[in-house]
Amino acid sequence: MQGKRVLLIVSGGIAAIKIPETIRRIRELGGAVRCVLTRGGEQFVTPLSLSALSEDKVYTDLFSLTDEHEMGHINLSRDADVIMIAPASADLMAKMAAGLAGDLATTVLLATDKPVICAPAMNVRMWEHAATQANVATLKKRGIIFVGPTEGDMACGEFGMGRMAEPADLVAALQTFFAAQPGPLAGRHAVVTSGPTHEPIDPVRYIANRSSGKQGHAIAAALAALGCRTTLVSGPTQLADPAGCDVVRIESARDMLAAVEAALPADIAVCAAAVADWRSADAADKKIKKQAGDDAPALNMVENPDILATLSVAGNKRPALVVGFAAETHDVLDNAHAKRERKGCDWIVANDVSPETGTFAGDDNTVHLITAAGTEDWPRMSKTGVADQLAQRIAQHFEAAE
Ligand SMILES: Cc1cc2nc3c(=O)[nH]c(=O)nc-3n(C[C@H](O)[C@H](O)[C@H](O)COP(=O)(O)O)c2cc1C
Secondary structure, three states: OOOOEEEEEEOOOHHHHHHHHHHHHHHHOOOEEEEEEOOOHHHOOOHHHHHHHHOOOEEOOOOOHHHHHHOOHHHHHHOOOEEEEEEEOHHHHHHHHHOOOOOHHHHHHHHOOOOEEEEEOOOHHHHHOHHHHHHHHHHHHOOOEEOOOEEEEOOOOOEEEEEOOOHHHHHHHHHHHHHOOOOOOOOOEEEEEEOEOOEEOOOOOEEOOOOOOHHHHHHHHHHHHOOOEEEEEEOOOOOOOOOOEEEEEOOOHHHHHHHHHHHOOOOEEEEOOEOOOEEEOOOOOOOOOOOOOOOOOOOOEEEOOOHHHHHHOOHHHOOOEEEEEEEEOOOHHHHHHHHHHHHOOOEEEEEEOOHHHOOOOOOEEOEEEEEOOEEEEOOOEEHHHHHHHHHHHHHHHHHHHO
16 A cells, blocks of 8 residues: 555445544555545535545535645546545445536546446445446446445444445455556566664674664655565664565675675665665674773774665676665765766765754655756655655656666
């Protein structure tokens, strides 16, 4: 679900009260949800609760000057990977089957070329009615995917078919749907590095840096979401393994290089880790003891291997696209351009990590993408937003090269 965008159409049935929970679960898995609420739907769940949970505007009105200006009924579905109707009322399915477009939900559904998953919910008699069954058959014939309904006790006191699938089943249907999509990076392999490295001074002390790994992990997840086989080589972080990635955990820069080289060949390398430039030349095997009267021990530093530069000249194992990160605290663009030249990589993602930006520990990032064609300044956005946009750019790069 990572990075996937679901347009959720909520129509008028009591099962609409299960939708806030469904949104919460989709978002927990890294998906984004935007809601369209019908007039009927508004009677059961408020736009405010859907908006708070989806952290997005809820669309209700076809003829809204503001909404049309901001997004437009056509763009609502263009922006989505899939449309889910939950609950789908008998009324809405009848309108879809007839090709009506009298409100925002039905207009979006008539104007879309995106896949539609439909979760009906209604009284057992409404479900069994010949009209509803004929409409369902028509919609199935048009390729609409159905999840549920199920049999059980109904809000109206009856028992039978017509209960909407539970939130977990709706989410599972979305996951099954996305898993079956090949994705633009299917058949490719990416190696992504993330997090800091720890360079030992002795068995209990180490030199580290402030990298959280959030950006690198998000990139690995975004590439995996586009169907790419993704190996994430990560330094020590507090983060959960991103879904769908092979994760190799390492500590030092030398371990990271070994793990990256072991993961080759790859089509794509994204070096987002904050690899320590130096390590202690003579890391002790035993804890260095503090003795009264002794001077503080001197740290004798040597240079670490340069993973980005090594990958960029890896001969016939060089990934077709090598992307480096330049975390700078000053002269961000000048330093990043120089780094691209020096390392021989294809793209550099440059970001300002000076303390006042809050980038290292934070959830947002402001980056510049430097390629042979020039520099793109991306607006400040979440690290997952940067990851999704970068993964899309990588997919476009390979599509253009084919
Ligand atoms: C309390 C109540 C519960 C309802 N539950 C359902 C339902 O579960 N399924 C359904 O198809 N219609 C249900 N209806 C009827 C729809 O709300 C009605 O057909 C409405 O016009 C649907 O509008 P919409 O499809 O634009 O959302 C219910 C109506 C009421 C008053």
